[in-house]
Amino acid sequence: MFEEIKVGRISYLNVLPIYYPLESKLIENNFNFFYGPPAQLNKLMAEGLLHISSTSSIEYLRHAEQYELVPDIAIGSCGPVQSVLLISRKPIAEMKGCKILVSSQTHTSAALLEILLTEYIPVNPQYETGNATELLEAGERPEAILAIGDEALNLRHHEDYPYKLDLGEAWREWTGLPFIFGVWLVRKDVADKPEIKEAVRTLIKGKEWGQSNIDRMSEITAEKSILSPDEMKSYFEGLVYNLKEKEIEGLKVFAKYLQKKGQISQVPELNFIKI
Structure with a gap:
């Protein structure tokens, strides 16, 4: 049994719609959040110190054998990303x-x-x-x-x-495709645990709540930013939080160019946790 689920949380404003309902306990959870930039969270995941984390997409493409993707949750854009x-x-x-x-x-x-x-x-x-x-x-x-x-x-x-x-x-x-900057990962060695599967479902609920309440998210986020609520809403609406067919295709094309540049040795299969 897991007393708490250790969750990596990128400390950028763009993921607030996903995390706000979880951090404020609007959606009940047993998450212990670890905050940091992508590079730091990548390291914590690699060392086994987190169960689930938002990470840079290149981290998954480089080390896909260690992780499973959380379905239908990402951070990216299909057009101007602004950030x-x-x-x-x-x-x-x-x-x-x-x-x-x-x-x-x-x-x-x-x-x-x-x-x-x-x-x-x-x-x-x-x-x-x-x-x-x-x-x-x-x-x-x-x-x-x-x-x-x-x-x-x-x-x-x-x-x-x-x-x-x-x-x-x-x-x-x-x-012509979206670009996925970040994905959510589960360590493969805990992906079959019922508590982890429940945590993933909770994380997806958080994303769905945030997407349905972008006006409220824009007002809250603007308080911590130099942007106005309207500018914040424009920013959020330009982002992609889903990981569906087009987003997956964009991720695969990115992987092909990474392979061409010698940044990864091969284009991995994209494996998703079964929830």
Whole structure:
């Protein structure tokens, strides 16, 4: 028996519609939440310290043998995502050889950017890791920045970076498919436990509640953001929280490009927990 279910929770605003009804106990559960950026949650899952977690999609594609996917729950976009942005001091098409500052907290978005800037807009830039917000506050101005999550929402109108590439929008324009940035996983070694299956059903109920109450979610989230409730609603409505046929197809196409780039050795089968 599990006294509590250890659940990884990405600490970004975009997943609040999924977690709010669970964290506020509008939907009863025995979850113990662990908060952090995707890279940290990936590590905790790999070490067996979590039962279920939202993780970057590249983490699943790299280590699919360790996990099962939670059905019909994801975080992605089918068009502008707004919170995964390349911002630049020069036009994107003129960025050949340019250095892009990339957060160490993202793996999926960094891989997507590299695919887009070699396959779709072939400028083949260079990449370096760093903290964009800290550098900007110190007065430095990198040539270009890959900003994700709340940082992207805060920097998207920065006056020194007039040129932008929304990675979700670019992917859809190129492939015609949604892009899935994050998925929810269960460790394979606990996936057959009845308490885990019940936890997965509860998680899906949370997602469905959040989707049905986007106006309320927008108001609550705006209190913690520089965005207004209307801007927050626009942001939420541009996101994909489902993992159905089109989203799965988009994930598979991403996996094929990861294999082409040598980021994964093979395109794995997508295995879902049976609930």
